[in-house]
Amino acid sequence: MSMARTRNLHPGINLGATDPDVHRAAEGVVFGFWLFLMADLVIFGALFATYAAMSVQGIAQGPSPAEIFDLGSAFVETVLLLLSSFAFGFATLEMKYRGNIGRLYLWLAIAGLLGAGFVAMELHDYANMIAVHGATPQTSGFLSAYYLLTGTHVAHVSFGIAWMVVLMVQIGVFGLTGIVKLRLLRLGLFWHMLDVVWVGIFTLVYLFGVVS
Amino acid sequence: MNWDTVFGKLRWDSFVFAGAIENPSASEFVAFGAGSIVILGAIAVVTLLSVMGWWVPLWKNWLTSLDHKKIGVMYIVLAIIMFLRALIEAAVMRSQQLAAYDGPGYLAPDHFGQLFTTHGTIMIFFVAMPMITGFMNYLMPLQIGARDVTFPLLNAISLMLTTAGAILVMASLVIGEFSTGGWSAYPPYTGLEFSPGVGVDYWIWAVTLSSISSTMTAINLTATVYKNRCPGMTLMRMPLFSWTTLCASVLMLFALAPLTAATSMLALDRYVGFKFFTNADGGNMMNYANLFWLFGHPEVYILILPAYGVWSEVVPTFSAKNLYGYRSLVYATIGIAFVSFLVWLHHFFTMGQSAGVNVAFGIATMIIGIPTGVKVYDWMLTMYRGRIRFSTPMLFHIYFIVVFIIGGMTGILLANPTVDFQVHNSLFLVAHFHNMIIPGVLYALFAGYIFWFPKVFGFRLDERLGRRAFWCFAPGFILAFFPLYIIGLAGATRRTVSWSEPFYLPYFAVAMFGALLIVAGVGYLIVQVVVSYRNREQLAAPLGDPWDARSLEWSTASPPPEYNFAALPVVDARDMFAEEKENGTAYRSPTVYEDIEVLRNSMTAPLVGLAALALAFALVWHIWWLAILGFAGAWAVIIARSFNTNTMKVIPAATLRAENEAFLTAVRNAPGVDRDLEFSPQNKGKAAPDLVQERPAPAGGHQALGAAL
Numbered sequence: 001m002s003m004a005r006t007r008n009l010h011p012g013i014n015l016g017a018t019d020p021d022v023h024r025a026a027e028g029v030v031f032g033f034w035l036f037l038m039a040d041l042v043i044f045g046a047l048f049a050t051y052a053a054m055s056v057q058g059i060a061q062g063p064s065p066a067e068i069f070d071l072g073s074a075f076v077e078t079v080l081l082l083l084s085s086f087a088f089g090f091a092t093l094e095m096k097y098r099g100n101i102g103r104l105y106l107w108l109a110i111a112g113l114l115g116a117g118f119v120a121m122e123l124h125d126y127a128n129m130i131a132v133h134g135a136t137p138q139t140s141g142f143l144s145a146y147y148l149l150t151g152t153h154v155a156h157v158s159f160g161i162a163w164m165v166v167l168m169v170q171i172g173v174f175g176l177t178g179i180v181k182l183r184l185l186r187l188g189l190f191w192h193m194l195d196v197v198w199v200g201i202f203t204l205v206y207l208f209g210v211v212s
Numbered sequence: 213m214n215w216d217t218v219f220g221k222l223r224w225d226s227f228v229f230a231g232a233i234e235n236p237s238a239s240e241f242v243a244f245g246a247g248s249i250v251i252l253g254a255i256a257v258v259t260l261l262s263v264m265g266w267w268v269p270l271w272k273n274w275l276t277s278l279d280h281k282k283i284g285v286m287y288i289v290l291a292i293i294m295f296l297r298a299l300i301e302a303a304v305m306r307s308q309q310l311a312a313y314d315g316p317g318y319l320a321p322d323h324f325g326q327l328f329t330t331h332g333t334i335m336i337f338f339v340a341m342p343m344i345t346g347f348m349n350y351l352m353p354l355q356i357g358a359r360d361v362t363f364p365l366l367n368a369i370s371l372m373l374t375t376a377g378a379i380l381v382m383a384s385l386v387i388g389e390f391s392t393g394g395w396s397a398y399p400p401y402t403g404l405e406f407s408p409g410v411g412v413d414y415w416i417w418a419v420t421l422s423s424i425s426s427t428m429t430a431i432n433l434t435a436t437v438y439k440n441r442c443p444g445m446t447l448m449r450m451p452l453f454s455w456t457t458l459c460a461s462v463l464m465l466f467a468l469a470p471l472t473a474a475t476s477m478l479a480l481d482r483y484v485g486f487k488f489f490t491n492a493d494g495g496n497m498m499n500y501a502n503l504f505w506l507f508g509h510p511e512v513y514i515l516i517l518p519a520y521g522v523w524s525e526v527v528p529t530f531s532a533k534n535l536y537g538y539r540s541l542v543y544a545t546i547g548i549a550f551v552s553f554l555v556w557l558h559h560f561f562t563m564g565q566s567a568g569v570n571v572a573f574g575i576a577t578m579i580i581g582i583p584t585g586v587k588v589y590d591w592m593l594t595m596y597r598g599r600i601r602f603s604t605p606m607l608f609h610i611y612f613i614v615v616f617i618i619g620g621m622t623g624i625l626l627a628n629p630t631v632d633f634q635v636h637n638s639l640f641l642v643a644h645f646h647n648m649i650i651p652g653v654l655y656a657l658f659a660g661y662i663f664w665f666p667k668v669f670g671f672r673l674d675e676r677l678g679r680r681a682f683w684c685f686a687p688g689f690i691l692a693f694f695p696l697y698i699i700g701l702a703g704a705t706r707r708t709v710s711w712s713e714p715f716y717l718p719y720f721a722v723a724m725f726g727a728l729l730i731v732a733g734v735g736y737l738i739v740q741v742v743v744s745y746r747n748r749e750q751l752a753a754p755l756g757d758p759w760d761a762r763s764l765e766w767s768t769a770s771p772p773p774e775y776n777f778a779a780l781p782v783v784d785a786r787d788m789f790a791e792e793k794e795n796g797t798a799y800r801s802p803t804v805y806e807d808i809e810v811l812r813n814s815m816t817a818p819l820v821g822l823a824a825l826a827l828a829f830a831l832v833w834h835i836w837w838l839a840i841l842g843f844a845g846a847w848a849v850i851i852a853r854s855f856n857t858n859t860m861k862v863i864p865a866a867t868l869r870a871e872n873e874a875f876l877t878a879v880r881n882a883p884g885v886d887r888d889l890e891f892s893p894q895n896k897g898k899a900a901p902d903l904v905q906e907r908p909a910p911a912g913g914h915q916a917l918g919a920a921l
Contacts, residue, residue: 028439029363031438039427050503062494137480138487144487
């Protein structure tokens, strides 16, 4: 029994000895969520592959990547998203070790606000590209692929924020129960995955785009 | 508020009946008839449910159920309904091609285009997929000793999303039109420029619903296999069907995502003018071809692997032997699953790659023949020296081996790019893939249906009528499709509404006859289930094991209880149940009964399905308020459900004990039935074991090899 309580039953933060029952319950559902993340990453993989092809061959009469990307803005977005993930990490630790609901709210709020800042900047970038360069998604294959790839990511982040709000309400209604913990664990994985995808976007789309 | 805001693109003449009134022709009357069948069918179902007072039982026992077994059955029922439609379409297309020698035939080209598109789309997404998903859902948890899948509610939502997609395809018969772009829907033809109507939109949203549903099923079944196996059930002790379920689920997990990406891009092109696949402005339809077949090829193996799993359960059972080469079958399954991702380009050898790329994919394609060959040898060696009973599933299997190998060999031909350049887009290709899918997938599912029917419903199917069905299907397939190889080689192109080459005529006539035989076979299957239901007293097999079968699902009562196992089984061998029967240790009472928790029924899934249907229908017809409502509704239901904490019910140990002991007592008191009486009324589902014992093998002999594998 003590083995089962301390052994990691799934990748990522395990509840372990802090909540053995929920820890055991987490094994199947968190594993299933990893499978979802894999399927989701394959979608991003398909979008990356499409972008890789279209950012070279699909420019047509439209602007090229180097002409429209603002590396400074993308850098700030990167910082916001990574800090948000960092804050969510503290939320998870708070949930696991101390379970102080006030602090948990605080960390979740910080993570959510940083995420919202990311979304706002990204939308501002879009508006800017359209206003200054006339770079709409309808302009060229390249821009279609760009907006779909980054737009899917933004949609994921927005969805994650909505999920965070729902879970904050549930913490208020139920307290830090087992089911809420399991959901926070999964939201954490989702939130961190979006960082990984964003690092890919920052590298492949923005850095490559600006140097090419 | 004007009409467009409320009804989008819907008009009175969107209804199919308007066409027949305004513009009477044979083609319009066929469409009129098809639309009428949908409406009359719906009215008939509603009337039947109302007259019989079945609405409440349907809702309480089925639609809201989270039991993997009921969900599995509903998947199969959905698949059967859709199968009947797509089968009729096939027969209509055959008759059109026969009638269209040197003339237009009776169908307008556009109508014919809709027929081959819906036939393919339905057969893949709404027949084959739900049918195998139903089998996997029903059987795999029982086979691995689990009480349910890891995510029962997700399972129900998957079912309802697939159902919503199927309803959408059915709706296109009555309201509007379907795509004419083939099941693969290649742009730019399916782009707005060349297909401005709603047909392609119907295709996009039906397929998207199906692909999201299948992705969720994949997550569920994969997690179940990895996390819900009973004590002692190591991966290498799982029945082969569960192995193929795992491999097919992993394929779905990775393969459906590119399809979702492709349909989303096509939708963005059509709805908001993106430039993914357009001819101008940097669009490139080759991206679509790659994404689609990145899904499309693994899809073939998603369908065929569970079919192989069915064969791997049927053959040892009716040969009274252990499965030959279990490990080699497992590795062959994994091998096929892996290589299936490396061959997608063979669907478009002619679309502009260099010869070097084509050769690489041609070789990869041929390599798949090797693990498939391993399987065929394993099944044959399982039969070797067995006491084979030629039951209907076994007849299907033997037929499958012969005919499937012929189809496999034409596949090896097509894998050679130089050959493919000659016959691509011809009826030779049509003959090839039907040769793989009909004997390979469809007949395996028929065999599995007859095999597992008594497990699901507690009575056997009439064997004589099953044989008659087989003797229609067997020559029917050969006559319907082998002629297409010949005229395909002679140059007959696929998807052709009319033609004028006299050489084709006799072959089309034979193909028509074959198609009618297949229809007759389906007729026999329908008669079989009706007759068997009437004779269910004589055919009853409630004791669970009518075929002297091997895996855990046969150790339960038929039909199995909601919770599957009163106490979770503990296994220490492969085919534990077969061994226990042989040793006389089967049907022992568990040492202890404990309360178990199962999920209560939930109306979440049907509501989500309804909202998704509204969303998809609204998107097809540009009814934006309904689209928003559907999207918000689906999420509102899911969020509301997440606030419900009263989701479980307890089945007390006393109930478990009473039900299980009653079953065990009945089994113990029943006489074991010899295999000679398998199809007689004496067969109540307790078998006198008839396992062929392995004789001591000479060193290096075939049995030593079999043991090593």
